[in-house]
Every structure is written in C-alpha cells, then in structure tokens.
Amino acid sequence: MDDLQYGTRNKRGDWAPNQPAETAPLFALPPRLMAILKWLPHYFFPWNVIFAASAVAYWAWVIPPKETMQTFAIGWIAWLYAVNAICVLFFYGAFELHLYVLKRQENRFKYNGKFPAEQKSKAFWFESQNLDNMLRTFLSGVTVWTAVEVAMLWAYANGYAPWLSFTENPWTLAVVALVVPIIHEFHFFCIHRLIHTPFLYKWVHSVHHNSVNPSPWSSLSMHPVEHLLYFGTAFYHLILPSSPILMLYQLHYAGFGAIPGHVGFDKVEIGEDKLVNSHAYAHYLHHKYFEVNYGDALIPLDKWFGTWHDGTPEGEARMQERYRKRKEKLAARKARVEVRRAAQ
Known part of the structure; x- marks a missing residue:
C-alpha cells in the first residue's frame, strides 16, 4: 500500500499525514450537528467497542464472585494479575509482532522512520528501549493496574462504591458508559499537566518521555507514581452512580487504550486494502x-x-511563540532577582 497517497516522508524517513491533527467536534462552539453525526461512529469504533467488550468479558469469565471479593486474599488477587498480564502480553504483543518484529508494513505510515530496536540508549535499562519498556509494563504497570482493580472491586463488594443494576437503572448506566472516554480524557489531561511540572517531570514523567520514538511497549512504560495517577481514573467510580463493569471499562480504556496513542504508526494495514486509523x-x-x-x-x-499542536507550520509557529514568551518571562524574572541582590 502506498502511504504517500495519505502523507509525506522527509529525508530522514519520517512520515507525516497530509491532514492536520484535529480535535473532536463534540465540544465545538457553535455546535456543528452534521460534523458530530459524521464523527460519532469514530467515538465507538473500533477502539471503544473493543475496550467495552473486554470489560464485559472480564466480568463474565474473570472476576470472582462478590463474596470472594469482600476479603483481600492472595488467590484472587494473583489470578487477576495473571489475567491482566496475559491480556497485555497478547494485546500489546500483537501490535509489536505485526509492526516491529515482523515489520509486515515496513515503515509505511510510521511517524518516525527508525525502529527503537535499531537505537541503543543509556536512558533505558540494558540500553534497550524495548526491554526497558516491557519490564516497566509488567513490573509496575500491570501491578498498579491490578492493585487499583482489586481495591475498586473490594469497594464494590463491601458497599463502599455505588453499584447500580442494569435492570433497574439502564439509562443512568448507559449515560455513564457513554462518558467513560470523556472521564478518561479529563483525568488524563489534568494529571498529565501535573507531571509536566519541573519536579515531577524530572523524577517521574521523564521515564515515559525517554521513549521519544514510542512503540507499543512504550504505552505503559512509566514510573510507578505515574502509573498510580494514570490508573486512578477508576476512582471516579467511587462517587459516580456506576457498576463494576463500567469501572472495568474505565480501567481497560486506560490500560489497553494506551496502545493506539503509542503504536507509532498513523494507520495499521489489515490485509492488502484495509486500514485502521490509530489516531496517534x-x-x-x-x-x-x-x-x-x-x-x-x-x-x-x-x-x-494554548498547548495545541496539529502538526502544521502554523502549529509549529504557535509553539515557538509560546516558548519565546516563556523564555522572556524567565529572563525578566532572573533580571529582577539580580537587581534585588545588587541593591542588598
């Protein structure tokens, strides 16, 4: 498939789409009804339906009975960790195998033309981005994911979280299900801005940003503190009128949903003539x-x-202008400090 029909590639081999990144029309003012209706299928397919289906499957075949969850016990906790780890291995591993190991579409639609395995760096454990990212995913990511999951299920089982039944509250739960992605977006933006503050960035978030050229295993390659903040999106269901299935959907939206944004490709080829947009x-x-x-x-x-960049020259200019103003403010602040010191 010819990716140059959809974008351009520079001399370094980096690919960029012809169309700039866009925000969803859901909150645009004034409202654009036709744009929303045209965009609406993308709200569900393919990713959100997959994450919701995985939550239902967990509830049907993985989550233990309510009586079991009323008490913390190593048996059911270890079972949940094992299932989470296996699901991550297969889901993340499928993208890694298809795109980065077998390289079935080579570098077509790949934003950064290079592959992480080709580049050694001391920023990573064993100087390997892939090994570093995988270890952080399973040692910390899946562990914190499971811990949050266990804590929430225990809260539901003991009546500490509002558990509504689908038979009695179908419309309330339908609304909560629809806003799960919006809850995630709001939460993610807030904690993401927080961990970009200088202290937290240096000691926490820089771990994730070591992967400048992200790949599937970069998705959950984070510091444990960031993992806790990230999966903390499930804690909204301690106060929302919700259910364990929707809480699991919230967790899966975070855990499995990290993949599309870090897959490193704009589109994933399915067969010879089908493409799935990653929206990455x-x-x-x-x-x-x-x-x-x-x-x-x-x-x-x-x-x-004021922090939006759509990949266009105009977006680049806005970013550089913001950097310039910040640099001027820092210089002015430094000058004021020096004047005070001289006056003393």
Missing part, C-alpha cells in the same frame, strides 16, 4: 515536542489552554 498523531507530537497536546483531542482542552 496528536500524541506522537507530544512525545516529539514534549510540551504540546497533553490530552488526546476528544475534549479540546489543549486548544483552550
């Missing part, structure tokens, strides 16, 4: 430039706070 471009630009696109563009929070 906005987040790839965040990994490339660090201080843009803190959200995933479902809610235009970056536009509202």
